[in-house]
Amino acid sequence: MCGRYQFSWEESRMLARIREAVRKAGAQAPRDEVFPSDGAPVLVLREGKVVPAVMGWGFPGMQGGRNVINARAETAEERPMFRDGVAARRCVVPATGFYEWDADKRRYLFRMPARTELYMAALYGVFGGEARYCILTTQANASVAPVHHRMPLVLRAQEVRPWLEDEQTARRLLHETPPELERRETDGQLRLW
DNA sequence: CCAGACGTTGTT
DNA sequence: GTCTGG
DNA sequence: CCAGACGTTGTT
DNA sequence: GTCTGG
Numbered sequence: 001m002c003g004r005y006q007f008s009w010e011e012s013r014m015l016a017r018i019r020e021a022v023r024k025a026g027a028q029a030p031r032d033e034v035f036p037s038d039g040a041p042v043l044v045l046r047e048g049k050v051v052p053a054v055m056g057w058g059f060p061g062m063q064g065g066r067n068v069i070n071a072r073a074e075t076a077e078e079r080p081m082f083r084d085g086v087a088a089r090r091c092v093v094p095a096t097g098f099y100e101w102d103a104d105k106r107r108y109l110f111r112m113p114a115r116t117e118l119y120m121a122a123l124y125g126v127f128g129g130e131a132r133y134c135i136l137t138t139q140a141n142a143s144v145a146p147v148h149h150r151m152p153l154v155l156r157a158q159e160v161r162p163w164l165e166d167e168q169t170a171r172r173l174l175h176e177t178p179p180e181l182e183r184r185e186t187d188g189q190l191r192l193w
Numbered sequence: 194c195c196a197g198a199c200g201t202t203g204t205t
Numbered sequence: 206g207t208c209t210g211g
Numbered sequence: 212c213c214a215g216a217c218g219t220t221g222t223t
Numbered sequence: 224g225t226c227t228g229g
Contacts, residue, residue, distance in 0.1 A: 001197075003212020004229095035229050036212065045205055061199065061206070066226095068199060069212080081199055088204065101212070126203050137198095150197085165205085 001070050001137045002120065002152040005034050005098040006109060007041075012096055014117050018043075018052045027054035034095070036069045042091040042122060042133050045164040055091075055124055055131040071123060073138040073153045073174045082134070085123030090170055091133055092160050093120040093152075099186070100148040108147050110181040118181075119160050121153040121173065136174070143180040154178035 007030045009016040018041045023029045030040045034057065041052045058067030059081065068081070076082040095118045097111040112118050124133040136153040144151040155163055156179055162169040 001212080005212095031229090033229085038229085047205060049205095059200075066199090066206075070198080072198065075198085079199070081201070084201075089202095099212070105213080107213090124203080125201060127201070131203075 001148070001150040002098050002100075002135050003036060003069060005093070005095045005120070005152075006032065007034050007094070008032055008096040011115065012117050015094060015096060018094055021052050022054050025054075030054075036067050040093070042093050042124065043119075043160065043164070044091045044124070045161075050092075050161060050164060052094075053091075053131065055133045057133060057135075059125060059132055059134045060127050068134060070137045070150075070152075071134050073121070073136045076123070076136060076174065077171065082123055085125060085134070086170065086174070087167060089124050090164055091122045091124045092155065092163060093122045093133065093135055094118075095120060098152055100144065100151065102147045107186050109184045109186050110144060110151070111184070113180070113182050115182070116157065119155045119157065121155050121163055121170075138174075138178065141177050141180060143183060147183070151178065154181070 009019045022041050034040045036058050039054050039056050042055050043050050044053050058069040061068050071082045077086050097109045121136045122133045137150045138153045140149050140151045
């Protein structure tokens with residue numbers, strides 16, 4: 001699944017541009033490491049253009065419950081919480097990578113092989129006047145499986161616009177296997193031996 | 194027992 | 206918070 | 212997602 | 224276990 005990701009504008013001109021755009025629009029600049037409930041840039045389609053917008057990460061759960069940060073791609077089309085988003089409120093989360101933890105709490109950063117921008121398919125909704133997003137997840141592919149059994153629905157760069165633009169294409173992409181990624185272990189916490 | 198998914202209202 | 210699957 | 216905090220007291 | 228902050 002995906003409970004944290006990296007937004008490193010220093011490593012990506014695209015992300016630097018997105019960051020600058022939202023900053024100029026008056027939104028707070030995203031952190032390098034994005035946590036659930038943070039405000040962060042997502043990409044949406046507006047008048048035929050892919051543009052950034054700042055939203056909060058996670059849908060409010062029922063009865064004041066938890067922040068719902070992920071949606072299963074396999075079932076999102078049927079779930080009441082997500083099905084309208086699949087039809088009409090798709091977005092893309094730009095990142096430089098995402099983190100996963102293994103059973104021993106070792107943390108790994110996953111990136112695109114050429115270290116280009118990593119795009120995660122997501123949905124958004126408006127709750128109490130506040131726009132929020134939820135990242136789609138799918139079964140881990142070969143590159144992620146050694147660490148965790150789920151991963152975000154990573155889109156190839158050329159799939160970003162089709163995901164936003166065309167509902168039928170989006171429904172197909174929900175069932176695609178994401179590209180293989182590069183893995184790097186990071187020091188998630190100090191290990192005193 | 195645990196891990197993981199899941200409420201509606203924003204739509205290009 | 207509840208539910209399911211393991 | 213993870214890490215860290217949690218309670219102020221009718222009890223053998 | 225449940226919640227909060229990051």
